[in-house]
Structure formats: C-alpha cells, structure tokens
Amino acid sequence: MEKVSRYKVISRNTYLASNGDAVRLVYATRVSKVLPVKQAVADDLEAGRVPALGEQQLDVLRRYQLLVPAAEDELEAVTQRFTNNADDPGRRHIALFPTAYCNMGCTYCGQTHRRTSLRGNHREAVRRRVLAMLKHPQTTSMRLDWFGGEPLMGFAAIRDLSQSFVPVVEQRELDWSSVIITNGALLDIRKIRALAQECKVTHAEITIDGPPEMHDRHRPLKSGGASFWRIIDAIKQALDDESTAGLTFGIRSNVDVHNEDAITDLLELLASHGFAHPRVRFGIKPVHSWGNDVSAIELGKRHFAEREAQWLILMRQLGLNFEILPASPAPVVCPAVTRSDELIAPDGNIFSCSEQPLVDHLSHTAVGDVTSPWAQGADLRPEGAYDDWMQEVAGGQRACSSCEFYPTCGGACPKLWRDGYGPCPSFKFNTQERLDLVAELNGFAIPTGAVR
Incomplete structure (x- = not known):
C-alpha cells in the first residue's frame, strides 16, 4: 500500500505545456526537485489520493518520493536521514x-x-x-x-x-x-x-x-x-x-x-x-x-x-x-x-x-x-547546545515537525528558533513566484492573469 507524501508544494498556477496540456508544478521537498504533472494528477496529489496512473507513471512519482509506503512515518524517516549524515x-x-x-x-x-x-x-x-x-x-x-x-x-x-x-x-x-x-x-x-x-x-x-x-x-x-x-x-x-x-x-x-x-x-x-x-x-x-x-x-x-x-x-x-x-x-x-x-x-x-x-x-x-x-587528534567535538535539535523536531516540539519544507531546509537555524526568531527561509513565503520562474525556464506558458 502507498500514500501521497506530505512533503510537497503544488503550484497554485496552471501552465500550458508546448503540446497544449495543462500542467501544474510539484516541488517534491524530500528530493528537492520540481516535477510537472497534469492538472488531474495535481488535483489527486493535493487531495491526498494516489492517482490512477499506469505503473510507469507511478514509478516517476515514487522516484520523486511523492508516493511512499503507507506505513512509513515520514517525519521519522526524514529526521533519520539528517541524523545519519550528522553522525557520518x-x-x-x-x-x-x-x-x-x-x-x-x-x-x-x-x-x-x-x-x-x-x-x-x-x-x-x-x-x-x-x-x-x-x-x-x-x-x-x-x-x-x-x-x-x-x-x-x-x-x-x-x-x-x-x-x-x-x-x-x-x-x-x-x-x-x-x-x-x-x-x-x-x-x-x-x-x-x-x-x-x-x-x-x-x-x-x-x-x-x-x-x-x-x-x-x-x-x-x-x-x-x-x-x-x-x-x-x-x-x-x-x-x-x-x-x-x-x-x-x-x-x-x-x-x-x-x-x-x-x-x-x-x-x-x-x-x-x-x-x-x-x-x-x-x-x-x-x-x-x-x-x-x-x-x-x-x-x-x-x-x-x-x-x-x-x-x-x-x-x-x-x-x-x-x-x-x-x-x-x-x-x-x-x-x-x-x-x-x-x-x-x-x-x-x-x-x-x-x-x-x-x-x-x-x-x-x-x-x-x-x-x-x-x-x-581527529575525535568528533563534544556535544553543543543544539545537537539535540533533531530529537526536538522528531518529537513534534517545533513548527518544523509539520512543515512541508522540513526535508529541504532541516529547520535552517536551531539557535534562532530557541532565541525566539523563526528562521524559515524566504522560499517558504514566495514559492509560487519561484515556481513561475521554473515554469518560464522550462518553456511552460504562464496564463494571463495568473498569480505572480
């Protein structure tokens, strides 16, 4: 069984591909890649429904980690990746x-x-x-x-x-x-x-x-x-x-x-x-x-x-x-x-x-x-004040725990969070405008009147 990943951002705007298809862009934050999908597929992903597609097309969604095992705890999986890299x-x-x-x-x-x-x-x-x-x-x-x-x-x-x-x-x-x-x-x-x-x-x-x-x-x-x-x-x-x-x-x-x-x-x-x-x-x-x-x-x-x-x-x-x-x-x-x-x-x-x-x-x-x-010698440094950050996020103690951008930024700056300043990167607040730029670079037409 599979489920739609929580870690995605889908463009509000719909674009026109060169073949005339209406597409939306999906930023898959577990892999930090943008994928154009047809309007109907975007609607399904947005609603949390696994799209009714052929196996080859579903494999593309799996490769972008937009479809993941139904039993997977995604927050734990992403946090474990950060932890493994930090311990390398x-x-x-x-x-x-x-x-x-x-x-x-x-x-x-x-x-x-x-x-x-x-x-x-x-x-x-x-x-x-x-x-x-x-x-x-x-x-x-x-x-x-x-x-x-x-x-x-x-x-x-x-x-x-x-x-x-x-x-x-x-x-x-x-x-x-x-x-x-x-x-x-x-x-x-x-x-x-x-x-x-x-x-x-x-x-x-x-x-x-x-x-x-x-x-x-x-x-x-x-x-x-x-x-x-x-x-x-x-x-x-x-x-x-x-x-x-x-x-x-x-x-x-x-x-x-x-x-x-x-x-x-x-x-x-x-x-x-x-x-x-x-x-x-x-x-x-x-x-x-x-x-x-x-x-x-x-x-x-x-x-x-x-x-x-x-x-x-x-x-x-x-x-x-x-x-x-x-x-x-x-x-x-x-x-x-x-x-x-x-x-x-x-x-x-x-x-x-x-x-x-x-x-x-x-x-x-x-x-x-x-x-x-x-x-x-080459021993790892002693623990500092923020080495328990990943446990905080995994335990649901930070806004990052429920943020779709967590796999991409990891929380940005634990120090600023604890100091009371939310350090969320600016792309969280202007994602649509950035996706419009991605669309333009890839030859998709942005409809007149689209949100920019």
Missing part, C-alpha cells in the same frame, strides 16, 4: 578564524572585534587538529572555511596553514571544498590567485549591500574609506584570469529597511559590469539577529519575500545566476547539530555554531579548546 565521521567540516578583527563596522553585525590573531601555540594546535582530520582513514571529504572577523586580515595565517593542509588533501585525493567568507575590501588579484592556487579555496562569499554610496554607508570601513569599487574591480580581474578558474564567487546582499530600495540598482549595476557570469551566483538575505537586537531595522518575513520575488524576476531578466529553489535536500541542518563540524576561534575556543564565536555574551558556549587532550 567521514565527512568533516571545519571553519577557522585567522583573526578576531574586522576592518568594517557594519551596524547590523553582532560580533565584537578585537585585534587577536591565530598565532603561536593556538595556530600549531589548529594545524595539528586539521591534519589529524585530513589523515584519518575514515575521512573521505573535507570542507575548510575561512571565517572571521575579516579573514583576509589574517592572510598570512591562511597561506601558512594551507601549505600544511593542501598536500595531504591532494595525496589522499579527498573530496575537497573550501570557502572564504570575506567583506572583500582587502581583495586584489594577487590574493585571489594565492587563494585559488596555493590555498585551494573553491568559493568566495562576498557581501555587497547596494550601489557604491549605499554599500559604503551600510558597510563602512573603520578607516573611513570606501570599498565598493575596490571589491568590484578585484572580482572582475579574477573573472578575466584563467588561473583563478577554480574559484567561484557568491555575491550576498544583506537587506534591511535602510537599503531595500537600493537592491534593484545594485543588480542592474553589477549586470552592466559583467557579473552575469557562470562563476558568479547571487543571494539576497534579510538582516537577522546575530546575538544583537536588529528589530528596528529588520524586514518582516512576508514583506521581504514579496520584495525578493521581484528581485528574482529582475535577476532572471538580467541573466544573473541565482538559486530559484534548493536543488537538493540539505545533507545536514548546520554545524550546530553535526559533531563532525566545528569552528575554531583565534583564542583556541571551539564552537559548534557559527553565530557563537566573537560574540561576548556567548563565549561560555564553547565546547572546548583546541589545546585540550581530546582535540589533539
């Missing part, structure tokens, strides 16, 4: 903070920045711990992130540590990725080449909050200078440099009441400067609490989703790359619920959550120190 010792993810300082003074940032860098015994302890992970026979994949503060203020430490890590990665042929999260103000083509070639950084996430005047006001340098054009010029040089071809760029915009009206101009400006490029992807995010109170400037979720839907349409028109909907389920929720993931601050403290380091009132949440005996 072969997949390691570590974020290193080369420095606790940042050269910007963004008002929405919740960190406290000090001129503390990763040096001496702490640096050697970090080197030893990461090498132990890389050399451990169970390790098959490693993601190494450079975070901060502003990590490029510790550029020498990044290069030094990478000289130890990269040869082991190459020797063991590990599945490797490395991300640097940077404000971009210190980037130049020399550093980008070093990051791509020597340090094997595969992705740079850079925040640009508006056109020049807005960005430089929203993300001010502590020196009083401007950073917008410096960032743009560095990225443009990298996009023209084949020696950096292994490095992609993410352009993130943090949006609040001050800059929401500037995002359209930013997108048009960046498109005119060649950022409609296969190595560049855009993401627009609402400002949220990071251990600080941003209630006076943050946008309401539905308001942000409405604005974002228009920006997505514009990005499509401009040829800019972005994710319409997640194309694969989250393998794990986040580092905070994954003991094979950790973050090491410059003072040696090890944290489980990316929003805990450099936040003074959360310093007590460290799960250990990199010089501790357990950290000398």
